[in-house]
Amino acid sequence: MHSPGDVQVEDRPDPEIIEPTDAVIKISATCICGSDLWPFRGVEPVDHLAMGHEYVGVVERIGDAVRNVKVGDFVVGSFVTSDNTCEICRAGYQSQCVHAAFVSVESGTQAERARIANADGTLVATPGRPDADLIPSLLAASDVLGTGWFAAVAAEAGPGKTVAVVGDGAVGLMGVLAAEQLGAERIIAMSRHADRQALAREYGATDIVEERGDEGVAKIKELTNGLGAHSVIEAVGTQESMMQAIRATRPGGHIGFVGVSHGVELPGQELFFSGVHLHGGPAPVRRFLPDLVQLIWDRKIDPGKVFDLTLPIERAAEGYRAMDERRAVKVLLTV
Amino acid sequence: MHSPGDVQVEDRPDPEIIEPTDAVIKISATCICGSDLWPFRGVEPVDHLAMGHEYVGVVERIGDAVRNVKVGDFVVGSFVTSDNTCEICRAGYQSQCVHAAFVSVESGTQAERARIANADGTLVATPGRPDADLIPSLLAASDVLGTGWFAAVAAEAGPGKTVAVVGDGAVGLMGVLAAEQLGAERIIAMSRHADRQALAREYGATDIVEERGDEGVAKIKELTNGLGAHSVIEAVGTQESMMQAIRATRPGGHIGFVGVSHGVELPGQELFFSGVHLHGGPAPVRRFLPDLVQLIWDRKIDPGKVFDLTLPIERAAEGYRAMDERRAVKVLLTV
Numbered sequence: 001m002h003s004p005g006d007v008q009v010e011d012r013p014d015p016e017i018i019e020p021t022d023a024v025i026k027i028s029a030t031c032i033c034g035s036d037l038w039p040f041r042g043v044e045p046v047d048h049l050a051m052g053h054e055y056v057g058v059v060e061r062i063g064d065a066v067r068n069v070k071v072g073d074f075v076v077g078s079f080v081t082s083d084n085t086c087e088i089c090r091a092g093y094q095s096q097c098v099h100a101a102f103v104s105v106e107s108g109t110q111a112e113r114a115r116i117a118n119a120d121g122t123l124v125a126t127p128g129r130p131d132a133d134l135i136p137s138l139l140a141a142s143d144v145l146g147t148g149w150f151a152a153v154a155a156e157a158g159p160g161k162t163v164a165v166v167g168d169g170a171v172g173l174m175g176v177l178a179a180e181q182l183g184a185e186r187i188i189a190m191s192r193h194a195d196r197q198a199l200a201r202e203y204g205a206t207d208i209v210e211e212r213g214d215e216g217v218a219k220i221k222e223l224t225n226g227l228g229a230h231s232v233i234e235a236v237g238t239q240e241s242m243m244q245a246i247r248a249t250r251p252g253g254h255i256g257f258v259g260v261s262h263g264v265e266l267p268g269q270e271l272f273f274s275g276v277h278l279h280g281g282p283a284p285v286r287r288f289l290p291d292l293v294q295l296i297w298d299r300k301i302d303p304g305k306v307f308d309l310t311l312p313i314e315r316a317a318e319g320y321r322a323m324d325e326r327r328a329v330k331v332l333l334t335v
Numbered sequence: 336m337h338s339p340g341d342v343q344v345e346d347r348p349d350p351e352i353i354e355p356t357d358a359v360i361k362i363s364a365t366c367i368c369g370s371d372l373w374p375f376r377g378v379e380p381v382d383h384l385a386m387g388h389e390y391v392g393v394v395e396r397i398g399d400a401v402r403n404v405k406v407g408d409f410v411v412g413s414f415v416t417s418d419n420t421c422e423i424c425r426a427g428y429q430s431q432c433v434h435a436a437f438v439s440v441e442s443g444t445q446a447e448r449a450r451i452a453n454a455d456g457t458l459v460a461t462p463g464r465p466d467a468d469l470i471p472s473l474l475a476a477s478d479v480l481g482t483g484w485f486a487a488v489a490a491e492a493g494p495g496k497t498v499a500v501v502g503d504g505a506v507g508l509m510g511v512l513a514a515e516q517l518g519a520e521r522i523i524a525m526s527r528h529a530d531r532q533a534l535a536r537e538y539g540a541t542d543i544v545e546e547r548g549d550e551g552v553a554k555i556k557e558l559t560n561g562l563g564a565h566s567v568i569e570a571v572g573t574q575e576s577m578m579q580a581i582r583a584t585r586p587g588g589h590i591g592f593v594g595v596s597h598g599v600e601l602p603g604q605e606l607f608f609s610g611v612h613l614h615g616g617p618a619p620v621r622r623f624l625p626d627l628v629q630l631i632w633d634r635k636i637d638p639g640k641v642f643d644l645t646l647p648i649e650r651a652a653e654g655y656r657a658m659d660e661r662r663a664v665k666v667l668l669t670v
Contacts, residue, residue: 088587251423251430
């Protein structure tokens with residue numbers, strides 16, 4: 001990405017092993033993230049040329065210190081690299097590892113190859129070479145599924161709970177899937193797009209609320225005896241969506257917020273009197289990856305349906321435009 | 336309180352039973368809360384004449400529907416009345432009960448008598464008439480102890496945890512006591528007052544940090560391998576104290592914030608990337624009261640030491656001034 005709106009596919013040098021803990025991966029599939037649209041739209045600076053942080057592929061080379069993956073393994077990795085051994089990682093916050101680095105900054109994955117630092121603590125090998133139809137789902141695990149799953153866990157979705165999901169993008173839809181898998185009793189998807197509503201229902205949404213802002217909040221309260229949802233997943237990152245999440249949650253309830261905050265200022269007093277639990281941030285996808293890979297391998301979940309447009313990587317610019325214009329929920333790029 | 340700084344002790348009509356669920360209590364002791372200083376200082380409006388929301392005393396009259404307490408019982412109650420039966424109460428958030436009312440607004444307790452709504456769901460009777468030396472501790476349970484305890488629970492203080500406490504007022508000190516009781520391994524009190532440091536140590540603080548703001552944060556990091564505390568109790572309610580709490584907490588750590596927010600705006604992006612858990616608000620004291628009363632009754636904790644000035648209620652104005660000028664941590668008023 002050269003500037004907002006200007007995405008070009010170019011020849012660049014192949015990544016090399018730099019640290020002995022690195023791996024170089026031949027990417028099989030990658031995708032465009034909602035967060036890639038922030039620079040695309042000029043909302044945040046275009047601070048790196050090589051885009052992309054979601055990936056699945058085959059290990060092509062490894063550094064001398066890599067032990068957990070080997071050349072030829074098919075792997076999925078988180079969008080943040082982590083050593084998976086530090087105290088923060090062991091507590092389950094690999095995205096905040098003391099050696100954390102964003103893949104997008106280190107080595108964009110919308111490419112033929114990518115260098116992944118701390119390969120042992122970042123990558124998870126699949127049980128074997130996956131069937132082609134599993135690739136989209138495994139790719140989803142790299143970020144949107146892991147992020148939606150984290151949001152649902154942070155929101156304490158589970159049996160007996162009513163979960164509301166703010167945001168009907170890929171992460172919100174994955175939040176619906178995760179809430180359903182975690183056993184939530186009722187899942188309210190907030191969406192005004194028929195196609196996304198349909199996918200939300202397929203993933204387990206029991207109710208759809210089309211209203212937004214205070215009207216959306218009123219609707220959630222109406223559906224929950226006036227109390228608000230037990231659990232709210234926030235998957236947008238704007239002032240409006242955060243306030244919608246806070247106001248839709250009952251006192252003592254939990255919000256998992258994973259939409260990257262843009263221009264959000266939370267009013268302290270309202271947050272105080274709301275009595276909610278607030279937890280979020282960049283999802284520690286690595287915490288959930290082994291389980292998610294297994295669920296996909298066993299065909300118990302099908303997160304890959306969230307990709308509604310597939311393009312060869314040469315046509316990446318077209319994919320950005322389709323997502324920007326909301327003609328696609330999420331674009332998969334084949335490499 | 337007639338206006339900021341103007342506290343007068345006046346004759347007022349005795350409170351009456353209004354609802355059949357009410358009780359009228361003959362107050363034995365009451366006190367001045369840090370939050371009473373906000374209107375005293377003119378930071379928030381003086382919106383009620385009759386001040387006070389902390390109380391212990393003897394039940395003098397009950398409405399026809401009251402079952403759990405009887406005339407003659409010595410009782411402690413929360414500063415928020417609750418039915419203790421609604422869904423929110425049953426989840427442990429009695430301060431957000433669907434019938435919640437602030438005692439301070441309904442009927443100030445810096446008085447000879449107070450009317451307590453929803454007596455059954457608000458009051459807890461002691462096992463018998465308490466010895467005089469237990470009165471301060473039981474009074475503390477009504478708010479500051481219950482609030483500090485909630486903060487420690489919200490911050491998930493417990494075995495193996497390093498807990499930092501922002502704020503050395505009564506609630507902060509009670510947070511130290513609670514963290515110690517909950518089994519925290521290390522408790523860092525942030526205080527620059529020798530007397531409060533001493534009391535913090537008595538209550539279980541293992542370390543004292545005198546620095547504030549970013550310097551205080553740096554000190555906490557220095558004491559925790561650069562990671563930050565697992566648990567942070569915020570007991571002030573200002574922008575500076577909230578940011579200090581957020582920055583002193585490690586990713587994945589927990590903040591219990593109980594200082595009533597004044598002028599706080601939390602930057603969404605910093606909160607997002609901090610990866611902390613944030614939970615707080617008006618403490619559901621009623622959740623903890625039965626256990627706290629028992630701990631006090633069995634003389635296992637001595638929260639009453641937080642009162643370092645005792646005055647007859649006629650001299651209430653003097654008590655406000657002493658707390659305002661930080662000559663006293665907390666003032667007990669005998670009735």
